[in-house]
Amino acid sequence: GENVEQHPSTLSVQEGDSAVIKCTYSDSASNYFPWYKQELGKRPQLIIDIRSNVGEKKDQRIAVTLNKTAKHFSLHITETQPEDSAVYFCAAESSTLGRLYFGRGTQLTVWP
Amino acid sequence: KAGVTQTPRYLIKTRGQQVTLSCSPISGHRSVSWYQQTPGQGLQFLFEYFSETQRNKGNFPGRFSGRQFSNSRSEMNVSTLELGDSALYLCATRLRTGGGDTQYFGPGTRLTVL
Numbered sequence: 001g002e003n004v005e006q007h008p009s010t011l012s013v014q015e016g017d018s019a020v021i022k023c024t025y026s027d028s029a030s031n032y033f034p035w036y037k038q039e040l041g042k043r044p045q046l047i048i049d050i051r052s053n054v055g056e057k058k059d060q061r062i063a064v065t066l067n068k069t070a071k072h073f074s075l076h077i078t079e080t081q082p083e084d085s086a087v088y089f090c091a092a093e094s095s096t097l098g099r100l101y102f103g104r105g106t107q108l109t110v111w112p
Numbered sequence: 113k114a115g116v117t118q119t120p121r122y123l124i125k126t127r128g129q130q131v132t133l134s135c136s137p138i139s140g141h142r143s144v145s146w147y148q149q150t151p152g153q154g155l156q157f158l159f160e161y162f163s164e165t166q167r168n169k170g171n172f173p174g175r176f177s178g179r180q181f182s183n184s185r186s187e188m189n190v191s192t193l194e195l196g197d198s199a200l201y202l203c204a205t206r207l208r209t210g211g212g213d214t215q216y217f218g219p220g221t222r223l224t225v226l
Contacts, residue, residue, distance in 0.1 A: 043218060102154060
């Protein structure tokens with residue numbers, strides 16, 4: 001099956017700095033890559049996603065890049081704010097297996 | 113549209129008991145997945161149902177089971193509860209299995225096993 005690795009497991013940045021979270025996947029048939037944000041005590045919520053026919057996608061301060069050849073994708077958050085503090089999960093959907101495989105999460109802390 | 117709902121939100125059980133959790137999907141969603149979330153363990157996949165059929169299954173013992181009804185509502189059952197089953201159980205729904213559809217999570221059921 002698919003294996004999704006996510007790094008780092010914890011990330012601390014100063015407000016205003018950028019944060020980057022990286023994920024790798026193993027199944028070349030994976031073609032959909034969502035990112036979820038989970039604030040403390042709340043449900044995971046989709047913040048951005050990308051499909052395998054696109055190399056980059058941006059939504060205001062958040063961007064995701066995908067390198068299909070290297071089988072890795074990354075989340076970039078610019079101008080971080082304290083409210084960006086949360087656990088972020090990457091995921092990959094295998095077109096052959098039809099399910100999402102999640103990374104283990106990254107605890108992002110943004111210090112004011 | 114109403115979001116994904118889960119009942120109950122909190123549950124306290126003792127070892128050896130069994131428990132049933134319920135998930136009502138967003139209207140029109142036919143795929144329901146279940147996850148176990150414990151501190152430091154991320155989202156552990158339990159199983160996924162689509163049109164009343166289990167399509168995928170994670171690496172959990174047979175004590176964990178599920179089903180889906182014709183209205184797409186899903187239940188999961190844990191029998192012979194163990195202390196290690198204490199966790200947040202999340203369900204997530206989407207239009208179909210695969211296809212890159214957005215998966216929406218419910219608020220979760222917090223299970224505590226004493």
